[in-house]
Amino acid sequence: MTMDRSQGRVQRPANDAAPVATASGHRGLVLEEALIFEQGQVGRTGVDLPEPTAMLSRLGGLDRQGAIGLPGLAEPQVVRHFTRLSQKNYGIDSGFFPLGSCTMKHNPRLNEKMARLPGFGDIHPLQPESTVQGALALIHELAHWLTTLTGMPAVALSPAAGAHGEFCGMAAIRAALAARGDVRRRVLVPESAHGTNPATAAALGYEVDPIPATARGRVDLAAFKAKLGSDVAATMITNPNTCGLFEDEIQEIAHLIHGAGGFFYCDGANFNAIVGRVRPADLGVDAMHINLHKTFSTPHGGGGPGSGPVVLSADLAPYAPLPMVVLEGDRYRVVETADGSAAATFGRLKAFHGQMGMFVRALAYMKSHGADGLRQVATDAVLNANYVLARLKGRLTASFDGPTMHEALFDDRFLKDTGVSTLDFAKALIDEGFHPMTMYFPLVVHGAMLIEPTETESKEAIDQFCDTVLSLAERAASEADAFHASPRLTPRRRLDETQAARKPTLRWTPPALPAAAE
């Protein structure tokens, strides 16, 4: 007789890998979520206000006549909608986010607490100066930290992001050149630059002249020299560059551009790798933006606005944008008009002072780390990137020899003849629970994969990521079809990026209403 040994025991679940069709469309606790406009019902509302009576309009007949077109929703629907969307998001608070060139580091919660203090969080930029002295003191102190860390005499805080900072710095350069009656036409930009560099130069009316890279992944000094001339306004160079490499001839480059009468704009996006260890002023920099949302840990990537203060040399400082905060005796004052010491300003970049909430977070980060802590940040960021490089370079193909700075760059030579592309590889990482690395940038290497672990990841997290990447690299040789089909475990499978770019659906349109009854 055979006994049914399963009686009374918990059955192991069947190992069923086939997708399960559900009646609701939800998959377990991964909920399908319609657009909020699709969920709206006519007449439903979250608040119930009495109809206004005897309303007097002073809009001169310009007031809206038809319906505003917002969806009718109750409060719990709205809360659930945005909570569900947030659960689908993958951010730095969810897991490892090795997006190269982006410095996706942890956002300390202490910063958040400081930013929510009523004296910073609940004030308005149009309040009288006498009522916001504390906030102005914070702006002033942040400026002191930024100028001290960079060795530069001045800083403009109002730029709202990195590219805005580039625009600010290059506008100051253009104003300085105009003031000496020196009209120049060209800006030299390395081929590995962030796309915003040539875009900034072009937006200011300059012609972009690309500088090639050497086999060492750095600016080709001979080509740079050959392109210099009396019509070169500036060079825009990122250091460390977007290959994660320190431009070791940077002082010579600065010397050369100054000798030709031009300015040296440094893209400070990668300041995280050198903060506390290198002062850009000592490299010969005339202007450099600092991404508070990278180096100084303020949220980004959908978590908050950027902030891109620009440090300026003494020659460029007079052209800095308004407004600026100055200390007079024991009172802080906001300089709003182009006179006195601000007579040469190139103007205004933003309605108010800049991203105040980010200023608070960045200063909280600086003060909680201290000068020694910031120095350690750079050390650990570089150490972590070199650890990634050392663990992966035996299986992946590192693009350049030698140690790296804050990020490790690989190309797709290790995928040659596998039929798997960089894109497929990145998509497969999603199934493994990681945000992919930066792909296809910088453009100077083929099928680039740029990995930036930042100093805030633990060795365990980096090891888990490296183990996963090595496993994928192993599987790429024999499982090309699986890579082409990935991601396979996400709420949506591989999206058609080409179709999305060619025929984007940018807004929801209501379904046609049934024709009104006669």
Next chain:
Amino acid sequence: MLKFTKDHEWLRIDGDVATVGITAYAQEQLGDVVFVELPAIGRALKAGKDAAVVESVKAASDVYAPIDGTVTEANDALPDEPGLVNTDPMGAGWFFKQTIANPAELEPLMDEVAYAAYIESLS
């Protein structure tokens, strides 16, 4: 007569007009093309300077004018159907037509055999 540049543009010479596009190799490197910006008719082109922009899912790139000249026609089909650059780069995916200001500029450009060898040398 078909000519090629090192920047992977092709020119088809027909009398005093050159039709310009990007090569099969170039479109393969770019991946799916999603946007093309063409030069205005009448615009003066300078050899080696940007004439058009091509954007793929991977990157945006300048397309350079292979020789000096003036734009006489642009491929109106491309803005609506940029995929033609991928499916038929040497035919329906052409970018623009231009005059040939200086026929001597055609001399140093590669013919089909030389371009094929050049591509080979890149891999």
